[in-house]
Amino acid sequence: MNTFGHNFRVTTFGESHGAAIGVVIDGCPPGFSLSESDIQPFLDKRRPGQNDLVTPRKESDEIQILSGIFDGKTLGTPICLLIHNTSMKSADYDELKDLFRPGHADRGYMEKYGIRDHRGGGRSSGRETAARVAAGGVAALFLAQYKIRIIGTLLQVKGETTQDGIEKVIRTARDYGESVGGIIGITVSGCPPGLGDPVFGKLDALIAYAMMGIGGVKAVEIGSGITAAVMTGSQHNDQMTPDGYLSNNAGGILGGISTGQEILVRLTVKPTPSVRTVQKTIDTQGFEKTISVQGRHDPCIAVRIVPVAEAMMSLVLIDAFLEQRKINPHFMQEPRFQHE
Amino acid sequence: MNTFGHNFRVTTFGESHGAAIGVVIDGCPPGFSLSESDIQPFLDKRRPGQNDLVTPRKESDEIQILSGIFDGKTLGTPICLLIHNTSMKSADYDELKDLFRPGHADRGYMEKYGIRDHRGGGRSSGRETAARVAAGGVAALFLAQYKIRIIGTLLQVKGETTQDGIEKVIRTARDYGESVGGIIGITVSGCPPGLGDPVFGKLDALIAYAMMGIGGVKAVEIGSGITAAVMTGSQHNDQMTPDGYLSNNAGGILGGISTGQEILVRLTVKPTPSVRTVQKTIDTQGFEKTISVQGRHDPCIAVRIVPVAEAMMSLVLIDAFLEQRKINPHFMQEPRFQHE
Amino acid sequence: MNTFGHNFRVTTFGESHGAAIGVVIDGCPPGFSLSESDIQPFLDKRRPGQNDLVTPRKESDEIQILSGIFDGKTLGTPICLLIHNTSMKSADYDELKDLFRPGHADRGYMEKYGIRDHRGGGRSSGRETAARVAAGGVAALFLAQYKIRIIGTLLQVKGETTQDGIEKVIRTARDYGESVGGIIGITVSGCPPGLGDPVFGKLDALIAYAMMGIGGVKAVEIGSGITAAVMTGSQHNDQMTPDGYLSNNAGGILGGISTGQEILVRLTVKPTPSVRTVQKTIDTQGFEKTISVQGRHDPCIAVRIVPVAEAMMSLVLIDAFLEQRKINPHFMQEPRFQHE
Amino acid sequence: MNTFGHNFRVTTFGESHGAAIGVVIDGCPPGFSLSESDIQPFLDKRRPGQNDLVTPRKESDEIQILSGIFDGKTLGTPICLLIHNTSMKSADYDELKDLFRPGHADRGYMEKYGIRDHRGGGRSSGRETAARVAAGGVAALFLAQYKIRIIGTLLQVKGETTQDGIEKVIRTARDYGESVGGIIGITVSGCPPGLGDPVFGKLDALIAYAMMGIGGVKAVEIGSGITAAVMTGSQHNDQMTPDGYLSNNAGGILGGISTGQEILVRLTVKPTPSVRTVQKTIDTQGFEKTISVQGRHDPCIAVRIVPVAEAMMSLVLIDAFLEQRKINPHFMQEPRFQHE
Numbered sequence A, B, C, D: 001m002n003t004f005g006h007n008f009r010v011t012t013f014g015e016s017h018g019a020a021i022g023v024v025i026d027g028c029p030p031g032f033s034l035s036e037s038d039i040q041p042f043l044d045k046r047r048p049g050q051n052d053l054v055t056p057r058k059e060s061d062e063i064q065i066l067s068g069i070f071d072g073k074t075l076g077t078p079i080c081l082l083i084h085n086t087s088m089k090s091a092d093y094d095e096l097k098d099l100f101r102p103g104h105a106d107r108g109y110m111e112k113y114g115i116r117d118h119r120g121g122g123r124s125s126g127r128e129t130a131a132r133v134a135a136g137g138v139a140a141l142f143l144a145q146y147k148i149r150i151i152g153t154l155l156q157v158k159g160e161t162t163q164d165g166i167e168k169v170i171r172t173a174r175d176y177g178e179s180v181g182g183i184i185g186i187t188v189s190g191c192p193p194g195l196g197d198p199v200f201g202k203l204d205a206l207i208a209y210a211m212m213g214i215g216g217v218k219a220v221e222i223g224s225g226i227t228a229a230v231m232t233g234s235q236h237n238d239q240m241t242p243d244g245y246l247s248n249n250a251g252g253i254l255g256g257i258s259t260g261q262e263i264l265v266r267l268t269v270k271p272t273p274s275v276r277t278v279q280k281t282i283d284t285q286g287f288e289k290t291i292s293v294q295g296r297h298d299p300c301i302a303v304r305i306v307p308v309a310e311a312m313m314s315l316v317l318i319d320a321f322l323e324q325r326k327i328n329p330h331f332m333q334e335p336r337f338q339h340e
Helices: A036-046 A090-096 A106-113 A119-124 A128-144 A163-175 A203-212 A225-230 A301-327 B036-046 B090-096 B106-113 B119-124 B128-144 B163-175 B203-212 B225-230 B301-327 C036-046 C090-096 C106-113 C119-124 C126-144 C163-175 C203-212 C225-230 C301-327 D036-046 D090-096 D106-113 D119-124 D126-144 D163-175 D203-212 D225-230 D301-327
Strands: A009-013 A020-026 A063-065 A079-084 A149-157 A182-189 A217-222 A263-269 A279-282 A288-291 B009-013 B020-026 B063-065 B079-084 B149-157 B182-189 B217-222 B263-269 B279-282 B288-291 C009-013 C020-026 C063-065 C079-084 C149-157 C182-189 C217-222 C263-269 C279-282 C288-291 D009-013 D020-026 D063-065 D079-084 D149-157 D182-189 D217-222 D263-269 D279-282 D288-291
Touching (some): A009 A128, A009 D020, A020 D009, A036 A063, A036 A128, A036 A301, A106 A119, A128 A149, A149 A301, A217 A225, A217 B225, A225 B182, A263 A301, A263 B225, A301 C301, B009 B128, B009 C020, B036 B063, B036 B301, B079 B128, B106 B119, B128 B149, B128 B301, B149 B163, B203 B217, B203 B263, B203 B301, B217 B225, B301 D301, C020 C126, C036 C063, C036 C126, C106 C119, C119 C126, C126 C149, C126 C301, C149 C301, C182 D225, C203 C217, C203 C263, C203 C301, C203 D203, C203 D217, C225 D263, C263 C301, C263 D225, C301 D106, D009 D126, D020 D126, D036 D301, D079 D126, D106 D119, D119 D126, D126 D149, D126 D301, D149 D163, D149 D301, D182 D301, D203 D217, D203 D263, D203 D301, D217 D225, D263 D301
Antiparallel strands (some): A009 A020, A020 A079, A063 A079, A279 A288, B009 B020, B020 B079, B063 B079, B149 B182, C009 C020, C020 C079, C063 C079, C217 D217, C279 C288, D009 D020, D020 D079, D063 D079, D149 D182, D182 D263, D217 D263, D279 D288
16 A cells, blocks of 8 residues: 555655655646656755754755656656665665664564565655655645645654754754654645545545654644643634634534635654664564664654655645545636746 | 445445435455344444433434345345434424534535535534444454454543543533533554554554544544653663563554554544534524524533444454455464354 | 446445345535436336346336435435345245356355355346446436436347347247347447546446446447457548548547547347256256256346446446546536436 | 556556656565566567567667565565666657547547647557556566466457468558557466456456557457357356366356356457558647658557557456455465466
8 A cells, every 4th residue: 555645646666775766646637837846845855964953864865757747747647756766875774684673663564574675664764755745746836826835844842842942952862862752733724615525535534644654653633633632612613703713723624624724733753763772672583682773863753754744735635626626616726826 | 435444345324314324344254243233232332322421312223234144144245234314303403504503514515515414414423423333343343353352441531531520521511501522542452463554554544544534533642642742762662572562652553564562542532512602603694693502412522432433443453454464365364263 | 346436436235135235326426406216217227027028027126315315416425325125036046055057156156255145146146237227327317417328229139130130039038948148239429528547547448347347248349349350550540530530430439538429339248147948067065966047037138238238338437527527627517407 | 547456556657758667566465586587578578679560669678676676575565667768769750749640549638638748649659558568577477376377369360360361461561551450369277266356346347447458459358258149048158067167158257256267358459540541630720631650650559469468467367366365365375386
C-alpha cells in the first residue's frame, strides 16, 4: 500500500540508499502549468543541511520530471517525479546491520517481510517523504489557483513555544546527542465548504490518516482536539450568525464535511529515535546488546516534518476537491487565478 | 465513500429515519461459524435505553442476516446484515427542518449535496454506527479465533476519571439539558507483529482514519500520544531485551507495523452537540435564529462510542490481518481455537 | 470482489435461495428523481415467466428501496435496493447436493471456498443479475437525462438471425431438454466523446470486463470484432471528414476513448448448461456419476441476458461519465432533460 | 487510471517521446530473487528491430531497477523499473502535429484532455506496453516458481495460419505500405483451480479487461469463444470423469473460477492504423485533409502484441493468486522450485 488518494493518486517508491526515490501522480488534471522549477521550492523546504537545527547531511534533492508534462503543461497522464540519491554513505550503517534500533521500524520490517534493507532505514527512512513533498507541491500549486492555502508551523518543542526557546532546546538536545519531540500546527485558509464524505471518507478522518501516516507522529487533533474532553456542548458548539460562525472548535470540519472556516490541525511528533545515549536492545539473533546511534541525525524531527505535513494536507484536499466535482458539476469550476 | 477496508470491505447504508440501516461485508473468509445470535451481543452493547446515562430512546436493533451464510457458516460471499428502523419519530424533527443545528452536519450536507434528509440527522446520525458495530462484531469473532482481543473503556469525562465521578458529571449534564465530552481508551491484546504497511498503509494511520471517522471524535493518540511532545528520545524509545520491551510508548506500533506489544489508542470525543441551552444559529435561508434542541439525546456521546470504537478497531485489524496473508503465506495459518 | 465501478460503485449481495438479493449503490449523484416505479420496469424485462421462450419459474422480483432516497430524490448517500426471494424451491436441488453439474460453477466454488450453497447455484445463480439490473436501471435513468441510450438485441441463436428462426430453434431445444447459444448486440447512442481512460481504464476494456463478467458469456467484440483479423489497415481505419466518420469499425472507441460515434458491442453467450440429456460427471467424493438436470431452466439463456448486458453497459458508462467530470469541470454540465 | 491489479498493483508512466517510460509494482511478495538480467529477456521479446516482419526502429529497451530490490531479492516494497527513451525522432511527427490520424487515439486525447503530446502517440503509443512487459516479466517469474506457465502464439494473420503464409502476407503488406490484422492465442498451463471471484472479479472478466486493454485488440474469446453461439448445451458442457474433463470448451474457467484445466484465450488484433495509403481525415481545426503516414511502422502489430498479451495474462494471474491466499491460507504455500 504505497498509494495515497483515490482521484489524485500518489504512489511513492524508493529506499533511502537505493538508486533513487520518486513518485508517480495519476489523476492530475490536464492543462495545468507545471515545471521542475515550480516543484523544487517545496523540496528545498524539506531538504536537510539548511541550518544548525537540522541534520548536516547534504542532499541536493533535485527533482526531475520524467513524464506527464508537455510544453510546460500537464497532459492528464501520469507524472513521474524522480530524485536521485546522492549522499548515500551506506558504510555508516554496517554496524547496524545486525542490531535493531529502539524506536525504529527495523524489527517490524524483519517480522513483516523476513528481509530488510538495513541501510539508513531503507523504505522507512524519512527520505521517502521527499517524494511526498514533491507530489504535495503539485497539489498545492493546483489548489493555489483556487486560493486554497496550507501553512504549517512548529508550535511547540518540549514545552517551549517561542522561536528562541524552541531553538535553544533543540541545540541543547543536539549537543547532548539527544532529541526532543514537538507539536506542529497546520492551517488551511480558503477551503470551500462541502469537501469530505460523511461516513468513512470524512475529511477529518482523511487528514488523521494522512498525518498519522508520517513517521513519528503520535497524535492528531482537529480544532478543539483533546480539550473537547473537558467542554460542555454549549461551549463546544460553534454558533452561527448571518455573518459567520462565532468560534471554530470544529476546526473547519463538521460531520466530516468542510464548513468553509479555516481548517485547524495539530500533530504531535515524537523525539527522533536515533540518539547517542546508550540504550538496551537486541540483535537479529535475539541476543542482548547495547546501542549508541552515531551519525548525522535531526535532533528534532518535528522541524523537518512541517513541509511533509503541509504536503500531506495538500494531497488530502486535492483528492476531496476532485471528488466533489463528481457530486456537483458546478463546483468551483474556474481557477480564480493561475499560480504565479 | 461508504466503504471501509480493502480486504474485509464493509459498506454501510441507511438513514436514521429511513426503512432500515445495514451493511454489506465483502471478503469475509469462508467456513467461519456465524449466526445472528453471535452478532446481536455487539449491537446490544451500543443499543440506547440501557441505563440512565444514555438516551432513553428505545431501539431494538435486531440484526437480520440476508446473505452470505449457509448452514451456520460463512460462504465467502457478501454478508448483508440488516437492522430495521422501528423507533422513528420523524415528527420530532419537523421544527428542525429549516434550521441548522450548531455542531451538527446539517449545513454541511446542504452545502455538499444541495439536499438532505433532515429527520434525525439522516445519514450523519449516530444510528449509522449500528451497522459498523454489526460488521465489527463479525470481525471481532474472526480475530478472537486467533486470540486477538479488543477492549474499549471510557477513561475520562470532563476531567473525571472514576466511574462515580463520570456518572455524576453525566447525570448533572443531562439534568441541565447539557452535554459533556470524554476520552476513550482502546487496548488490543494478542496482536501479532507484522500488521500494517510501512508507508501510507501504516497501522496507526489506519487506526487514526478509523477512529476520526466516528462522528464527534476530535483527537486520536497512539501510545504516548501528545505527551511525546515533551519527551526526549531516550525517554520515549522502548528499549528491547531478550525478554521483551521495557516500555510501550510506541503503543504497539513502530514505523507503522505492529510490534506484538499491546496496541494502545486514546480518542477524545466532543460533547453531544444537541443541547437544550439556547444557541444562535441561522435557518436554511440564512436568517438569524435561536435554537434549543429538545428530545431524547445522549448527555455524553462518548459512552455510546465505546463499542463503535471497538468495532472500528476490529475492522482495521482484520483488514491488516488478511493483507498480511498475501505477503506471508505462513502467517498464523490456523485459528488457535474456534470462537465460543 | 462483489463491487463494480470506481465512482458509481455497485455492490451486489445474496444467494438465489437465501432470504433476499440486493445491491448497494454508492456514489449516485444527489438531487436526481428516483422511485421504485422508475426501477421496476428494468427488472420486469429480466423477470422469467413472461413467454414460452424462457423458464416458467415465477419470480415477482419486486424492488424495494431501503435507503438513499428522500422525498423522491436521491440524497447522494448509498442507495440500497432489495428483492426478496419468493419462488425458492430448495428441495428441487437436494439431489444435486453431492453432484457437480457440468458447465456450472459448482466444483469451482468447492475448490475455491471449501464450502458452497448448492441450492440453485447460490451466489453463481443468474438470479444475482437481478441486482445488477436494478442498479443498471438507476444508471440508465441518469444517463437518459443526457440522451445517452443503451439498446440490446438478440442477434443470433444457433445461426438463426430472424425472430421466427430464433424462436423456432429455442422451442425445439426446450422440447428436447436441450439448450442453445446465441449472440447479443449492444448499441449505445448519444455517448459523448472523451469517455474512457487511455491505458488500463480503456472504455472498451471496461466494457469487455463488464460483459465477460456476465455468467455464460464466452466472447466480447467491439466494432469490427473478429473480422478485424482479415482486414487491412486502410479498410479498417474509419476515415474522417468535416461531416463525420465514414465508417465505424472502431465501434465508437479509439485508443480506449469514446469518439462520439455509436458504441457497438457483440457478446457470445454459451448454451445454458442445465440440460436433460444424460452427461458424465463426478460427485463431491470424486466418484463417477451421470446426471440429467430436471427442472425449470431457460433453453436459451442469451434471451434473458439482454437486459443484464444493457445494465452492465449503463454501469460502465455512468462510471466513465462521472470520472470525466473530474478531468473536465465543464463536461456536459446540465442534464438535457429530466427523465420522464 | 494507470494502475492495474488490486494485490500486485502495476502503475505505468511515460510518453513515447518523453525522457523515459517505466512502471511501479506495489505488492510484490518479499524474498523473491530478482535482477535486471531476469527481466531483460521479456523486454527483448517485445523489442522492435529483431527481424524484417517488424518495424526497423532501434530501441534498446534496457531495463533499470530503481527500488524494491536489495542483495538480489525483492524487499516487499515498491519496485520501480525504468526504461530510458533513446530512439526518439520527434521531428518525424512534426507534420502530424495538426492532423488527426485515422484509427488512432489522437482526436480522442484532444476531446478528453484538451491537450496532447502529438509526438509518436505520446501516452497512447505502443511504447507504453514495454512497461507492462517489464512488470509482467516479474509476475511470470513469480508464477514460474509454482509451475504456472503462459505461452502466446500468433495463430492467424489475414486468414493465413501457417508460419510461411503469415510471413508472406506480412511482407506483402509492408511492401505496399499497408498493414494486416491477426489473431493471437494465449495458453496457461499449471494454473491451480480456485482462482477468480464469482461475480464481478471473474477470472475470464479480468482476462477480457486485461486483453481488451491492449491497444488494437477488438475481440477477446475464452475457450469455445464465438463458436459457443452455434452449440447446444450437451455439446458445450465439459463432462467430468474421475480422470478429468472430457473437453475444454470452458477454456479452463467456469463461473469465473479456474478449473485447473488449461486456460485458453484468443484475441483479435486490428491492422496497424498507420499506413501509407492516402486516407481522408481532418486537422485540429476541423478542416478536410488527406494523410499518408510515413515512417517506421509495424505492418502487423499482432506480432509484437504477443509478449504484451503474455505479460497481461501474468498480471491477471498473480493478482488472483495473491487474492486467493487471503481466502485460503493453505493455498499453494511453497514455491515448487525457484525460477532458474
